[in-house]
Amino acid sequence: MQSAKQPFLVGMTHRTDVRPLTEEEVRFEIDMCIGCDRCMRACPVPLSAMVNIADLNRATTSDDVAEHVARFTDECVMCGSCVPVCPVDNHRDLLMLSLKQRLGISWDGKVDMQRVLGYLPEGWDIPLLLSRLREQPMFSDPRLVPDNYLLHFVATSKMQTVLPGTVLMREGEFGREIYFILEGRFDLSSTGLEGEELPIAVLRRGEYMGEHGMLTGQPRNATVRAQTAAVVLEVPEQVLQRLMEIVPAVQSFFEQLSATRSIEAIMRRMSLFQGVASVDLRQVAEQAITRRYDRDEKLFTEDNKGQPARETLHILLEGFVKVARRTIAGTGRDKSNERIIAYRQGGDYFAGGLDMLGDRRAVTVTAINRVTVAELPRIPLLTLLSRYPEVNQRFQERLRLYHDTKVAAYSAIFEPFDTSQLQKEAETVNPLSDAAARASLHSLVSDGVVEGTEVLIIDLDKCIHCNECEEACERRHGHSRMNRSGMVVGNISIATACRQCQDPVCMLCSRAGIARMPGGEIYITESCIGCGICAERCPYDNISIMTLEEEGVSRSAWQQFSSFFTKGGGKERGHKTLPMAAAPGPLDRAQPKDAYGELRKKIAIKCDLCAGYDNQACVQACPMGAALRVNPTTFFGSTEEILRKRAK
Numbered sequence: 194m195q196s197a198k199q200p201f202l203v204g205m206t207h208r209t210d211v212r213p214l215t216e217e218e219v220r221f222e223i224d225m226c227i228g229c230d231r232c233m234r235a236c237p238v239p240l241s242a243m244v245n246i247a248d249l250n251r252a253t254t255s256d257d258v259a260e261h262v263a264r265f266t267d268e269c270v271m272c273g274s275c276v277p278v279c280p281v282d283n284h285r286d287l288l289m290l291s292l293k294q295r296l297g298i299s300w301d302g303k304v305d306m307q308r309v310l311g312y313l314p315e316g317w318d319i320p321l322l323l324s325r326l327r328e329q330p331m332f333s334d335p336r337l338v339p340d341n342y343l344l345h346f347v348a349t350s351k352m353q354t355v356l357p358g359t360v361l362m363r364e365g366e367f368g369r370e371i372y373f374i375l376e377g378r379f380d381l382s383s384t385g386l387e388g389e390e391l392p393i394a395v396l397r398r399g400e401y402m403g404e405h406g407m408l409t410g411q412p413r414n415a416t417v418r419a420q421t422a423a424v425v426l427e428v429p430e431q432v433l434q435r436l437m438e439i440v441p442a443v444q445s446f447f448e449q450l451s452a453t454r455s456i457e458a459i460m461r462r463m464s465l466f467q468g469v470a471s472v473d474l475r476q477v478a479e480q481a482i483t484r485r486y487d488r489d490e491k492l493f494t495e496d497n498k499g500q501p502a503r504e505t506l507h508i509l510l511e512g513f514v515k516v517a518r519r520t521i522a523g524t525g526r527d528k529s530n531e532r533i534i535a536y537r538q539g540g541d542y543f544a545g546g547l548d549m550l551g552d553r554r555a556v557t558v559t560a561i562n563r564v565t566v567a568e569l570p571r572i573p574l575l576t577l578l579s580r581y582p583e584v585n586q587r588f589q590e591r592l593r594l595y596h597d598t599k600v601a602a603y604s605a606i607f608e609p610f611d612t613s614q615l616q617k618e619a620e621t622v623n624p625l626s627d628a629a630a631r632a633s634l635h636s637l638v639s640d641g642v643v644e645g646t647e648v649l650i651i652d653l654d655k656c657i658h659c660n661e662c663e664e665a666c667e668r669r670h671g672h673s674r675m676n677r678s679g680m681v682v683g684n685i686s687i688a689t690a691c692r693q694c695q696d697p698v699c700m701l702c703s704r705a706g707i708a709r710m711p712g713g714e715i716y717i718t719e720s721c722i723g724c725g726i727c728a729e730r731c732p733y734d735n736i737s738i739m740t741l742e743e744e745g746v747s748r749s750a751w752q753q754f755s756s757f758f759t760k761g762g763g764k765e766r767g768h769k770t771l772p773m774a775a776a777p778g779p780l781d782r783a784q785p786k787d788a789y790g791e792l793r794k795k796i797a798i799k800c801d802l803c804a805g806y807d808n809q810a811c812v813q814a815c816p817m818g819a820a821l822r823v824n825p826t827t828f829f830g831s832t833e834e835i836l837r838k839r840a841k
């Protein structure tokens with residue numbers, strides 16, 4: 194089953210475009226190298242300071258691989274910082290890739306058994322641990338997931354014994370760990386409208402929890418409490434990510450499962466499916482095909498290619514899409530050649546057959562951010578419709594409605610099936626909306642403000658431009674993490690600072706250099722090496738990289754930098770240390786931090802809402818009360834409202 198592994202892709206989700214060098218190209222580039230060491234100096238991996246370029250070149254072309262070179266190779270994040278500085282135009286990143294490939298996956302190597310044995314509950318031994326892990330369906334096949342991988346998996350995670358009544362996760366809190374139940378039972382519940390506890394399910398040995406938060410970045414959708422004494426393996430996102438990269442079958446398993454659960458949950462809420470038994474909903478959900486789209490990617494275009502069949506149902510699981518139609522060049526919004534018909538977001542659904550505007554013409558649907566769509570295929574959907582005549586009737590009514598109502602001319606395709614909702618929408622057309630207001634609303638969506646969970650805004654009617662907010666930020670953190678000017682909507686300026694996105698793409702860090710507090714604050718952890726991959730991923734340019742060497746810092750500044758995480762970066766102290774996030778490999782919790790910190794060259798900087806402090810410096814410092822932190826949905830209206838107003 195070796196073929197299931199793709200070693201050179203591990204840790205490479207940000208570099209899907211790379212083409213490995215041939216052996217001949219490797220030899221040529223190593224011959225070209227003049228040993229100037231610029232690549233190593235540009236490398237953000239702290240260990241690079243200990244690697245001599247001659248040793249690295251030797252390792253790249255022979256079997257003479259020193260231990261620290263092997264470790265460095267494993268730690269290389271393929272950020273590409275080494276490439277532009279090379280005077281002979283070598284591709285050091287690709288040379289590293291070829292070395293990575295040759296050395297293979299570190300999880301094929303020795304396991305830290307001390308660590309694994311230290312985790313075992315009383316009376317447990319390694320065979321029992323492995324047999325409990327193998328009860329998990331995705332680990333059941335030892336040909337796909339060998340014992341060695343499972344032991345590395347345990348060594349880089351955390352095993353916990355919990356008492357009855359222990360709350361492992363709370364509904365509404367952010368968290369990206371997944372828990373595998375090795376012993377005991379857990380009650381899952383959610384909170385009802387009146388604050389009452391609603392039981393959801395009981396999970397036991399062989400099952401797991403927390404994959405929803407991990408895979409989607411969304412808050413936990415249930416509270417999980419131990420019903421009995423229990424043993425769980427708490428696995429950080431990066432550790433499961435690594436296993437998923439090494440064994441793609443594990444990845445497919447999780448993605449399919451997570452999608453089935455999300456689809457089922459959305460279907461249960463849809464008025465169309467009211468009255469359908471859970472087992473039937475699950476059956477349809479299991480047959481759904483899930484597709485992912487990146488920002489700006491087209492789901493469907495007006496050309497005939499890729500048009501969905503009329504009797505398929507598309508459910509938007511995550512993200513926002515824009516529905517538009519081509520128009521005469523220069524006559525669309527902002528003189529473009531498209532007319533935007535509607536925006537739609539996660540939780541919405543639409544029937545296929547994009548002639549549903551009634552004019553038998555298609556539309557173009559574009560992802561505004563990362564989008565996941567579930568496509569319920571025709572046959573299972575038709576079977577369901579035939580089994581539930583009332584559902585079929587609702588579906589047919591919906592089709593008719595769109596041909597009949599005027600609202601259909603705007604947003605038929607993506608409207609929910611709930612007809613009362615449609616009527617309400619027709620009544621709530623905002624008569625006051627004008628072109629400027631619509632443009633602002635458009636910016637809130639397309640510039641991602643609505644993706645935020647907490648946004649810093651400046652009330653321009655009150656702001657006296659004293660800059661105290663930025664200066665207070667700098668006093669506290671050493672570097673200002675915000676710029677008070679930004680996008681303007683009416684009398685509100687949306688400052689340029691991290692908005693703590695709902696689904697933060699920056700958090701795909703393979704080193705766990707960026708993490709999220711249960712309350713939603715996204716912060717830079719001690720594992721950050723400043724490689725800049727998160728900054729590149731941030732669509733809003735709200736992460737910057739601080740380079741110590743370039744700034745020619747003094748020893749005292751260096752010391753200040755070393756205590757960055759424990760005391761805070763600036764003059765103001767009293768910062769609580771934030772949780773250290775675990776990562777696979779050398780940056781795990783067992784690694785001495787100081788030694789690593791000493792070698793650190795760079796660090797990412799971003800607003801974390803002053804996590805670890807009792808207040809937010811910018812808001813606190815504003816003498817006019819003009820700086821405010823707001824939830825964009827509460828402040829500007831829900832995305833749904835914004836999008837609807839925008840579409841009118």
Ligand SMILES: Nc1ncnc2c1ncn2[C@@H]1O[C@@H]2COP(=O)(O)O[C@H]2[C@H]1O
Pocket residue numbers: 362381393394401402403404405406407412413414415416417
């Ligand atoms: N209906 C359900 N059946 C099984 N597990 C669930 C159900 N609802 C929620 N969960 C689990 O409870 C977890 C709570 O945290 P997450 O949302 O991260 O992931 C969730 C799922 O793993």
